[in-house]
Amino acid sequence: xxxxxxxxxxxxxxxxxxxxxxxxxxxxxxxxxxxxxxxxxxxxxxxxxxxxxxxxxxxxxxxxxxxxxxxxxxxxxxxxxxxxxxxxxxxxxxxxxxxxxxxxxxxxxxxxxxxxxxxxxxxxxxxxxxxxxxxxxxxxxxxxxxxxxxxxxxxxxxxxxxxxxxxxxxxxxxxxxxxxxxxxxxxxxxxxxxxxxxxxxxxxxxxxxxxxxxxxxxxxxxxxxxxxxxxxxxxxxxxxxxxxxxxxxxxxxxxxxxxxxxxxxxxxxxxxxxxxxxxxxxxxxxxxxxxxxxxxxxxxx
Amino acid sequence: xxxxxxxxxxxxxxxxxxxxxxxxxxxxxxxxxxxxxxxxxxxxxxxxxxxxxxxxxxxxxxxxxxxxxxxxxxxxxxxxxxxxxxxxxxxxxxxxxxxxxxxxxxxxxxxxxxxxxxxxxxxxxxxxxxxxxxxxxxxxxxxxxxxxxxxxxxxxxxxxxxxxxxxxxxxxxxxxxxxxxxxxxxxxxxxxxxxxxxxxxxxxxxxxxxxxxxxxxxxxxxxxxxxxxxxxxxxxxxxxxxxxxxxxxxxxxxxxxxxxxxxxxxxxxxxxx
Numbered sequence: 001x002x003x004x005x006x007x008x009x010x011x012x013x014x015x016x017x018x019x020x021x022x023x024x025x026x027x028x029x030x031x032x033x034x035x036x037x038x039x040x041x042x043x044x045x046x047x048x049x050x051x052x053x054x055x056x057x058x059x060x061x062x063x064x065x066x067x068x069x070x071x072x073x074x075x076x077x078x079x080x081x082x083x084x085x086x087x088x089x090x091x092x093x094x095x096x097x098x099x100x101x102x103x104x105x106x107x108x109x110x111x112x113x114x115x116x117x118x119x120x121x122x123x124x125x126x127x128x129x130x131x132x133x134x135x136x137x138x139x140x141x142x143x144x145x146x147x148x149x150x151x152x153x154x155x156x157x158x159x160x161x162x163x164x165x166x167x168x169x170x171x172x173x174x175x176x177x178x179x180x181x182x183x184x185x186x187x188x189x190x191x192x193x194x195x196x197x198x199x200x201x202x203x204x205x206x207x208x209x210x211x212x213x214x215x216x217x218x219x220x221x222x223x224x225x226x227x228x229x230x231x232x233x234x235x236x237x238x239x240x241x242x243x244x245x246x247x248x249x250x251x252x253x254x255x256x257x258x259x260x261x262x263x264x265x266x267x268x269x270x271x272x273x274x275x276x277x278x279x280x281x282x283x284x285x286x287x288x289x290x291x292x293x294x295x296x297x298x299x300x301x
Numbered sequence: 302x303x304x305x306x307x308x309x310x311x312x313x314x315x316x317x318x319x320x321x322x323x324x325x326x327x328x329x330x331x332x333x334x335x336x337x338x339x340x341x342x343x344x345x346x347x348x349x350x351x352x353x354x355x356x357x358x359x360x361x362x363x364x365x366x367x368x369x370x371x372x373x374x375x376x377x378x379x380x381x382x383x384x385x386x387x388x389x390x391x392x393x394x395x396x397x398x399x400x401x402x403x404x405x406x407x408x409x410x411x412x413x414x415x416x417x418x419x420x421x422x423x424x425x426x427x428x429x430x431x432x433x434x435x436x437x438x439x440x441x442x443x444x445x446x447x448x449x450x451x452x453x454x455x456x457x458x459x460x461x462x463x464x465x466x467x468x469x470x471x472x473x474x475x476x477x478x479x480x481x482x483x484x485x486x487x488x489x490x491x492x493x494x495x496x497x498x499x500x501x502x503x504x505x506x507x508x509x510x511x512x513x514x515x516x517x518x519x520x521x522x523x524x525x526x527x528x529x530x531x532x533x534x535x536x537x538x539x540x541x542x543x544x545x546x547x548x549x550x551x552x553x554x555x556x557x558x559x560x561x562x563x564x565x566x567x568x569x570x571x572x573x574x
Contacts, residue, residue, distance in 0.1 A: 050403055050406060052571075070311075070312030082400040083400045083403040085329070098321075099318075100317045101312060101317055140404065
């Protein structure tokens with residue numbers, strides 16, 4: 001269980017995390033979603049006490065991370081693939097981390113096996129690919145067999161097989177009753193892994209809901225209408241809805257449901273060739289949510 | 302998930318953190334290279350000097366014989382402090398440069414124990430390496446010097462104090478560099494600051510003292526780590542000159558370490574990692 005209350009972090013004049021409050025519950029995968037620069041990584045660093053909040057607080061299992069008696073047994077964290085000394089071998093890196101909590105060599109070899117690093121365990125980390133670095137970071141997070149896992153962009157740099165592996169691992173660990181908190185800037189990734197989603201935009205929580213609710217946000221918001229009398233229908237509907245035109249005979253209507261549009265068209269004698277709600281995807285919901293929140297927009301003002 | 306096992310596990314202990322830092326220190330090539338270099342340079346310079354010692358056929362007093370032997374044995378310290386300055390800074394700045402520091406501090410979120418364990422492990426390891434290299438040099442050069450009419454006396458306690466002092470100075474300089482590295486958090490900066498304090502500052506203070514004839518500059522010169530340190534293994538107490546005793550020299554260097562380490566701890570606790 002991770003609880004953030006009014007968490008705020010400013011770096012000089014820039015506010016990276018702004019009055020963020022949320023709860024990450026055990027037994028499920030909670031996705032932490034947002035465009036690059038939204039403050040996801042900062043929030044995760046705040047949780048494990050690497051950065052100090054400007055105001056507000058965050059606790060893990062009821063106490064501040066720094067106050068935990070055995071942090072690695074309570075929280076496993078993958079911050080980014082580069083939290084490793086490049087001159088050390090993967091196994092020695094894990095042995096050094098394990099030693100702090102007197103975690104056995106057997107466990108070190110176990111996480112190496114779980115993450116599929118056996119063949120490179122004795123190689124220096126400097127020569128690792130991004131994917132291998134991610135696996136090593138996940139191995140380190142798993143060392144203490146923690147009840148809470150915080151993974152920042154875990155699938156970054158992984159091959160498709162690795163992506164599926166992370167997905168299964170997250171689902172499995174959540175199934176064991178653990179708290180799984182993983183971030184991504186890819187909605188599609190979250191859709192397949194998470195039960196609950198917290199969306200962050202410009203340092204603020206803009207959505208905090210089950211995956212199904214987030215999908216609902218995007219479903220049924222627009223209706224596609226194909227008609228030979230596009231101009232007339234536009235005239236008819238524009239008083240009550242937003243109408244945009246894709247092609248000469250194609251309209252997209254927002255603000256009215258399909259039945260309403262159908263009835264209005266029938267009453268005015270307008271022929272319709274197609275009338276269909278645009279199926280919302282998580283991608284659409286995400287884009288709708290974060291449209292105004294994107295920090296680094298292409299060709300921004 | 303079992304919360305019951307969590308309570309049975311040993312958790313975070315200082316002994317564990319010490320072990321972790323020991324693993325970290327010995328699993329990097331830079332450590333092994335630097336330590337090997339210290340041993341080779343100390344023995345090599347000692348043998349070089351011993352092999353060229355020349356008493357010009359005159360009989361040397363026993364005291365002076367002993368002093369020559371000890372100077373030969375500790376000649377390498379002057380060089381080795383440069384190596385430990387670099388290594389001391391790298392021990393921590395290497396973690397900042399690679400991002401390893403975030404793994405370290407996530408495992409030891411109170412932070413101070415991590416730095417203290419690092420200092421302890423690095424300090425002891427450097428002391429041992431320093432002591433071994435000085436002792437090996439003393440043993441290796443004694444027969445060479447004996448063939449040239451200079452006889453070493455291991456039975457006297459003074460050589461042992463000199464060996465301990467030399468190794469201690471080496472170790473303490475490393476800790477000064479470690480503290481500076483923690484404060485600066487950058488390899489180039491940390492190394493430059495440590496070498497600057499050991500090499501450049503004494504020269505500048507010396508020039509100021511020479512030009513202005515100011516007493517404060519001369520006094521200040523005495524309390525720099527390098528001059529305090531050189532007294533720690535000085536076999537020649539020049540008669541008449543105002544000099545610190547070896548233990549006073551040690552106190553000077555230890556004070557530098559304590560003050561800089563205190564600053565390093567405060568900043569480490571305060572700053573974002």
